[in-house]
Amino acid sequence: MPKMKAKSSASKRFKKTANGYKHKQSFTSHILTKKSTKRKRHLRPMAQVAKCDVPLINRMLAC
Template sequence: MPKIKSNSGAAKRFKKTANGFKHKQSFRSHILTKKSTKRKRHLRGTKLIHDADKALIQRMLPNL
């Protein structure tokens, strides 16, 4: 029986926490000059994934 593998792309993007999975916000890597300071400020930090996506992430990351 082969080992169960985690999806390596998902493993780099999501971290397991007590409340679910956290991830970095998108739209914050380049072309930032046209975006307002308020918009960039709200994109800072990490967010938790929505409950609808939790099952998909858990299936991609079985070893976490």
Template sequence: MPKIKSHSGAKKRFRKTANGIKHKQSFRSHILTKKTTKRKRQLRPMKQLCASDMVLVQRMLPNL
């Protein structure tokens, strides 16, 4: 049997933690001038992946 490959785009976007999988939030890369400081600050930390998306990410990253 061939090896199961991980999805290369998903490898760059998700990290495994003790409690699950974390991901960077969207709306933080460009056009930041119109966003408030509070909004940008709250988008800064990485968030836990929700349970409904967990199945999709685990299928893309079988070796995670």
């Protein structure tokens, strides 16, 4: 039986940390003129993945 492969899309989107995973936030790529500076600034850093989604990401990244 062949090896199981990890989802390459998930490996590009999520980074493992000590407490779970982090991901880039959405709504930052285009139509930025109507968004406030504060809103764009708060979207800049990577966010922590919710605890309920961690098992799903573990399954996608399991090899």
